C-alpha cells in the first residue's frame with residue numbers, strides 16, 4: 001500500500017489518549033549494542049506501568065529508553081513485551097500496514113529532480129482545485145526542479161508553480177496545516193495553499209522553503225521521539241508486528257551485531273524494534289533530536305547519521321554544516337529561540353502530539369539563515385480537553401513527544417558550537433550544475 005494511503009488512514013486508528021502524566025522524568029539511557037537494548041527492554045518492561053523514577057533532570061541529562069508494552073486494540077490491560085513479540089513470524093494476512101516492506105531504494109537521500117504532474121494539453125482541465133480558485137500555471141513555468149529532499153520517499157514531492165511544491169496528500173498533515181492558519185506557529189511552517197487534485201491523486205500545495213536561497217545548505221533534524229504505542233507509526237505495527245527483511249538489512253548495515261540471534265536467523269526485524277533501535281543508536285534518546293540528513297552548497301549530501309549520538313558528535317556535524325560561519329550559528333540560535341517561544345504560546349502545539357516532525361535548517365553564502373518546522377504527516381490531535389507538556393519523558397499512554405526537551409537540547413548544542421567557535425570559513429561559488437532549477441522541459 002502506498003505510503004500516502006497509509007497516512008490517509010492514520011486518523012482512523014481510534015487513538016485513545018489517556019491521562020497525561022505531568023510527573024516524573026525518567027532517565028534515558030544510552031545503550032551500546034541493540035541486542036542488549038532489546039534484552040534490557042524485556043527485563044525492564046515489567047517496571048513500565050509503575051515507572052515512577054522521580055527526580056528533576058537537567059536539560060542535557062540522558063534519559064531512559066522508553067519501555068514498551070503491547071496493548072490490545074480497543075483498550076484493555078497492557079501486557080509486557082516478550083521476546084517473541086519482536087520476532088514472531090506471522091502467517092497469513094498482514095497484521096499491520098507497516099508490515100509491508102518499503103523499498104529502500106526509493107528513499108530519498110538528497111538531491112532529487114522534481115517532475116511536474118502536468119501534461120502539455122492546454123485544453124484539458126488537468127487540475128481540479130479544491131481550496132484555491134486560480135491556478136497560475138503556464139507552460140513556461142513548468143520547469144523541472146533540482147531539489148533537496150533529505151528524508152521520506154522519492155516521489156512524495158512534485159514541482160509546482162514558481163516558489164511552491166506539491167507533497168503527497170496526508171489527511172493528518174492537511175488538517176494540521178488548516179489549523180495552523182490561525183496559530184502562533186504560522187510564521188515558522190511552510191506556507192500552505194490548499195489541496196490540489198489530479199487524476200484522483202491529491203497533493204498539498206505548499207511553499208518551497210529553498211526557493212529564496214542561493215545554493216542552499218540544508219539540514220533536516222527530526223525532533224522528539226516516536227510515541228511507541230500512540231499516534232506514531234509504531235502504533236500501526238503494535239499487534240504481532242511482522243519481521244521485515246529490509247529493516248534487518250538496514251540494521252546490519254549500521255551494526256552487524258545489532259540484531260538478536262533470533263532476528264539474525266529469521267533475517268527480519270519488526271518495525272517497532274527497528275524504530276527503537278534507531279532512536280537508541282542516534283541522539284534521539286540522549287538529546288531528543290537527531291540529524292537525518294545534510295546537503296551542502298557544494299552539492300554533497302549525507303544521510304549516514306544513524307550513529308551520530310553524542311553531543312560532541314552533533315556539535316561536530318553542525319560545525320561542518322555551517323562551514324565555520326559564526327554569524328550563521330547566531331542566526332540559527334535566534335530563529336530557534338523564536339520558534340521555542342512560539343511553540344510555548346501555540347494552541348496547536350498544546351493540543352497535538354507531534355511525531356516525526358523535523359526542523360529544516362537552511363542557509364546560504366549571502367548570510368540568509370532560517371529554520372522551519374516541517375512534516376506534520378504523523379502529527380495527531382489529542383482528545384478534546386487534553387494537552388501535552390512536550391518536555392517530559394514518554395510513557396505508555398501519556399503521548400508525550402519530547403519535542404521541547406529536544407529543542408532545548410538543540411539550543412544548548414548550538415550554543416556550544418558558538419562558544420567552541422569554528423575553524424575556517426568555507427564559501428560556495430555559484431555553478432550551473434548545482435543551481436536549483438533547470439531549464440524548462442517544454443511541456
Ligand SMILES: Nc1ncnc2c1ncn2[C@@H]1O[C@H](COP(=O)(O)OP(=O)(O)OP(=O)(O)O)[C@@H](O)[C@H]1O
Nearest residue numbers: 148149150151152153156190207208209210220375
Ligand atoms: N516545504 C518544503 N520546502 C523545502 N524542502 C522541503 C519542504 N518540505 C519538505 N522538504 C524536504 O523534503 C524532505 C522530506 O520532507 P518530509 O519529512 O515532509 O517528507 P515525508 O515524506 O513526510 O518524510 P517521512 O516519510 O520521513 O516522514 C525534508 O527532509 C526536506 O529536505
Ligand SMILES: O=P(O)(O)O[C@@H]1[C@H](O)[C@H](O)[C@@H](OP(=O)(O)O)[C@H](OP(=O)(O)O)[C@H]1O
Nearest residue numbers: 098101102107233234250271275278356378
Ligand atoms: O530512517 P530510516 O532508518 O531509513 O528508517 C525509516 C524512518 O524511520 C522513517 O521515519 C519510517 O517511515 P515512517 O516515519 O513513515 O514510519 C520508515 O519506515 P518504513 O520503512 O515503514 O517506511 C523507516 O524505514
